[in-house]
Amino acid sequence: MILDLGPYAGFIVVAYAAALAVVAALIAWIVADHRAQQRTLKDLEARGIGRRSAAKEVA
Amino acid sequence: MTIIDLANPSRFLAFTARVLPWLVAATVCAFAVGLYLAALAPDDYQQGATVKIMFIHVPNAWLAMFCWTVMTVAALGTLVWRHPLADVAAKAAAPLGAAFTFLCLLTGSLWGRPMWGTYWVWDGRLTSVLVLFLMYLGVLALWRTVEDPSRAARAVAILTLVGAINLPIIKFSVDWWATLHQPASVLRLGGPTIHRSILVPLLVMGLAFMLLFLTLHLAAMRNEILRRRVRTLRLMQAQAGA
Numbered sequence: 501m502i503l504d505l506g507p508y509a510g511f512i513v514v515a516y517a518a519a520l521a522v523v524a525a526l527i528a529w530i531v532a533d534h535r536a537q538q539r540t541l542k543d544l545e546a547r548g549i550g551r552r553s554a555a556k557e558v559a
Numbered sequence: 560m561t562i563i564d565l566a567n568p569s570r571f572l573a574f575t576a577r578v579l580p581w582l583v584a585a586t587v588c589a590f591a592v593g594l595y596l597a598a599l600a601p602d603d604y605q606q607g608a609t610v611k612i613m614f615i616h617v618p619n620a621w622l623a624m625f626c627w628t629v630m631t632v633a634a635l636g637t638l639v640w641r642h643p644l645a646d647v648a649a650k651a652a653a654p655l656g657a658a659f660t661f662l663c664l665l666t667g668s669l670w671g672r673p674m675w676g677t678y679w680v681w682d683g684r685l686t687s688v689l690v691l692f693l694m695y696l697g698v699l700a701l702w703r704t705v706e707d708p709s710r711a712a713r714a715v716a717i718l719t720l721v722g723a724i725n726l727p728i729i730k731f732s733v734d735w736w737a738t739l740h741q742p743a744s745v746l747r748l749g750g751p752t753i754h755r756s757i758l759v760p761l762l763v764m765g766l767a768f769m770l771l772f773l774t775l776h777l778a779a780m781r782n783e784i785l786r787r788r789v790r791t792l793r794l795m796q797a798q799a800g801a
Contacts, residue, residue, distance in 0.1 A: 503598055504641040508673040514667045517613045519619070522658050523771065529654075530778045538787035544792045549799075 566643055570785045575781045582774040586708035589767035596760035609670055609701035614760055616666040618768035619659045619746070622690060624726055626772070629691030630698070631646065631723040634716035645781070647787075648710030649719065650702055651779035655772060664688060675739055681730030687725060694722040708787060 505512050544550075564573050593614070603610035629652045636645025667685070668678040679685065698715055705711035732740045744752045751758050 504608070505611070506602070508607065508609050511669045511673055512608060512611050515615060515666045518665055518669075518673060519662055523663050526655065526775055527657055530775060533782045534778065534785070535694045537782055537789060540789045541785060541792070544789065544796070547796075549792050549796045 564668065565709065566690055568643065568647075568787075570646060575777045578741060581779075582770060582777065584718065586770040588768060589770050593760060593764040593767040596763055601756050606674060608621075609673055610757060612670040612695050613668050613757075615661060615763045615768075616670060617761060618765040619663040619666065620688070620689075621765060622654060622772055623660035623663045623688065624729060625769075626652050626659060627691065627694075627719070627723065627726060629776075630656065630719045631726075635721040637716040638720075639713050645714070646708065647780050647783045648776070649715060649777055650708075651783050653695060653698045653702065655775055655779065657692065657699060659768075660688065660695055661770070662693040666691060671739075679714065680739050682738040682740060683736035684738050687729045687732050691722075691725055691729060692736055694718075694725065698722075708790070714801060721769045725744075 565574055568685045596616040599738055600611070600614070602608050606613075606688045633649035633652070636642040637649065666686075667688075671680075672678050698718060701715050702711050703716060705714060730743075732738065733740050745758070745761070753761065
């Protein structure tokens with residue numbers, strides 16, 4: 501199926517491309533942030549710095 | 560698990576771990592159906608194929624206002640009920656709201672150039688949405704300015720409640736002032752004025768973007784909870800070292 505977007509195809513394509521780029525950037529930022537926070541938490545816990553509540557949860 | 564149980568950050572993290580995969584799957588499916596219907600939708604008799612821009616512009620406009628509404632409820636949660644997750648929810652929603660408002664403005668301009676003959680006019684609707692975007696940037700700046708999250712949350716909550724005045728201005732700007740922007744055509748008392756062939760793809764795309772927001776918001780809230788744990792552990796580390 502080939503879409504016929506008429507004389508204003510450029511505006512339509514740029515609008516969809518911009519939406520895709522912004523949504524992709526949001527997803528990438530959230531995934532990268534999650535990994536960074538988890539990495540830092542593991543690093544701190546590996547150095548023996550843990551939450552008291554976490555110790556209770558384990559116990 | 561009840562709603563009250565989710566006030567506990569650890570239980571909330573367990574909840575997001577269970578719910579997020581389902582939300583991601585639902586979002587992908589909704590976008591697949593929505594984009595398929597949008598591609599099949601007929602051209603509008605006046606707008607031609609540029610009506611396809613509406614399938615992303617309108618959902619982003621809805622989300623731009625919805626995100627601020629979420630932040631307003633969260634601001635009440637911070638100031639009135641002091642709910643432990645209220646300011647986490649507010650902070651997580653702000654960058655998403657800014658992104659959706661930016662997309663609303665950008666796609667609106669890209670539609671306006673061929674249809675109105677201009678990318679921008681300083682009319683009530685466009686200007687009030689630009690003000691909303693600037694308020695999002697202000698909130699983001701305020702979160703970064705105050706280091707203590709609980710102090711920042713109170714300042715942001717007040718700014719958010721003041722900014723909520725802009726929401727009815729955006730909604731009714733097309734009724735109150737002469738404007739190039741068309742009046743409400745979906746969310747109106749007399750029902751939608753759009754033909755079913757365009758309304759259905761628009762609503763499915765609206766659902767897809769709403770699911771996207773829920774997914775990203777939950778994930779961003781999870782990140783914020785982890786960030787606060789990191790901050791607490793670093794404070795403990797600093798106190799132990801002192």
